[in-house]
Every structure is written in structure tokens, then in C-alpha cells.
Amino acid sequence: MKRTLGQLHEEKVFKDPVHRYIHVRDELIWKLIGTREFQRLRRIRQLGTTYLTFHGAEHSRFSHSLGVYEITRRIVEVFKGRKHWNEEERMLALSAALLHDIGHGPFSHSFEKVFGLDHEYYTRAILLGNTEVNAILRLQSEDFPKKVAEVIEKTYHDKLVVSLISSQIDADRMDYLLRDAYFTGVSYGNFDLERILRVMRPMEDGAVIKASGMHAVEDYIMSRYQMYWQVYFHPVTRSAEVILSKILHRAKHLYEADYTFQQPLTHFHSLFKGEVTVEDYIRLDEGVMQYYFQVWLQEEDQILRDLCRRFLDRKLFKYCDLLPMSEVHTLARYFKEAGIDPRYYLVIDSSSDLPYDFYRPGEKEEKLPINLWKANGDISELSTESDVVEAISGKRRTDHKLYYPADVVDGLANQELKQKIKQLLHKG
Known part of the structure; x- marks a missing residue:
């Protein structure tokens, strides 16, 4: 007969720089933290290549996942005994909060794009x-693994539970803003978490905020806006992402061209073949990736060797604002004439963010709004009450940059060609 997991005999605590303490009272949560798949998150940075811009950004998805769990635990405490909250969903909400990032790979987004992977697929595969x-x-x-997967996938029938880890004001966003601000050393991401938790209330379709807490939510929205443009989309970080992506593209190209690598590609065979099993995926972390980058410094292929050196030694690409495409094509031609492969050394990168959006029924990726609960019981969408939020609602900001190796351009022997390239780049 299966034993139902209950409370631990003694509460476990993790010291945490953001929340001071993370409290674990449930045997299920404690056992999940100890699993191989969850411990792997210690070896994956929360902010990918951002440590090359903000040297303190070495924190992991493990610490972030614990933080999301802790915020969700505190929200559930606030909701306890209130209408619309089903206490039987407590363990489901806590488990989904803890495991929401379990499927992330090393250097998540660059890694996924190059190999056509989806961390949401591997999250489900690990859970099930x-x-x-x-x-x-x-x-x-x-059926509990299936329920946890449904909450993370946003298909679970109880929308309130889903909203705790996936909405425009959820435990995930609240933790990563505070945690990323702390470890990058910036002040932009700070907001009054205590106040938001105190004024959060359960409703049938999701959590709402008491109208008296509107200004704390405004601060949260603006913190998110600033963090994206000052930290997450920092052009130096994007330069490192560009080089990382090009390393993986080059290695994949060489593999497909039957190039003989000096070191066996034990961890990369399934990636290059597009046959990545869950076990293959779990074995990958950032330590593994950086080991190969070190090994590839000795490869005969000059491009792979150079890109790995740039990433490991932080010899990053410079950047300028994106030029008209006709001029980019001209630059690519000049690069080829100079013996510089534009596929790897002339790269367009775009960043885009929508800091807050109101409900647009039927649209792809539609987002439920943040709703305010007024004293008379009425519900209002945030941007209709806040001038600050209304000013940025539904407005997507996009930035386009052109990345290139300034040191290579500066070292060109052909002075005429070098001058032509520099003239175009300085226009950007």
C-alpha cells in the first residue's frame, strides 16, 4: 500500500540572499529537491552569458527554482481559508513552482535555437x-506528475493555480527580478514584494491585487521594464550570446561536413543528429559545454578555435546600431573580400520586450491582465486605473544591433578595404 507523504519531522531551511530563508515543511518537496534532475539545475546559470557583463551573475536555476517555490508557499499561506482557494491544490502549486524550470538546458536560449530544442518539451518529459x-x-x-505538467503548461483546469507561476505577476517573475537584481548588483529590479504578497487575493480565474496595493504593482512593472533593457538585453551580454550561438553553429556544421574532431563528441552526437533522449539532455550542463569549448581551442578549424577563444577569454564582438540591409549586404561582401566569413563574424541580433499587456482575446500568446480588486468588490484591469502602466501597456520595444570583430577589422592589411568597412560601421 502506497504511503502518503506528509510533513517532515523537522522543518528544513535554506539560507537565501533574497528571501533570507526558504522553508521546507513537506516531505514531497524535500524529496524533489534531492532528485538528480533538480540537483542538475545547480550547474545551469539562471542568466546564461550575463556573467560576462555583470560578474556577480553566477546564480543558478536551482536557487531561482527554490525562490519561486518560497514565494508560492507564502502566497498559498495568504490564500488559506479564503474563498476560491482549494487547499487540496496546495501541494500541486508548490510542486509546479519548484519544478517549473526543470527542463532548461545549458545557456538555455542559444542552445535551444541552434539545436531546435524546446525546454518545455523536456520539462514534460522529465516530469512524466x-x-x-x-x-x-x-x-x-x-496522476500527480500529469497534473504538475499541466500546471506548468498552463492547461490545468484550475486557472488560479496556473496563475501563481505563470501570469503577468507570478512567483516566477517576482523571484527572478529580485534575484537577478541582487546578483547583478543593480537596483532596477527591486520592488516591494512584501506589500504585493499582503494585497494578493484569490479569485476563480487567477490572483488579483487589492486596489490599495496598486502602487506596489506599478513599481513591479517598471522594475521589470528596467531590468529587461538594462540587464537582460544588455548589448555586451548579447555579444556573448552571439558568439556562443556561432560556436555551436560552427561545431554542428563541421560535424555535418564529416570533419574529424580531435576529441570524441560524446555529449554532442545526439544533439547533432537531432535525436536527444531525456537521458542525453539531463547529462548536459554548462560545465560540459565549457569543457568542449576548452578542448576546441586546439582544433585545426580556425573559426571554431577563434570563437571558443573569444568566448572563454571574453574577447567579444563590438556592436553598432543596425544599418539598412543594403549596407549590411555591402559589408558582408567587404568581409568576404577581406577573408572574414560573414556567417560567423557579421551578425544581426534583435531584442524585444512587451513590459505589460492587457487582455487581447484570440491573439497568440494572449496574456491575462493584472486585475485590481476594489473596496466595493468591482474588478478593474490595471492599466485603466494606473497612468504609469497605461503609458507602456501594449507597447513593444525592439532594439536591433549589428555585431562584428573590431580587432580583426583593425588588423586588416588592406587599408582601402579597412577604411570602407569602418566607414559603414561608424554609420551604425
């Missing part, structure tokens, strides 16, 4: 497959 996480979740009930 032959894994330690799945075995622990099934101790709760046989």
Missing part, C-alpha cells in the same frame, strides 16, 4: 518519464 522526479511525484498519486 522514467526519472527520479517522476518517481517522487507518483508517491503523491499516480
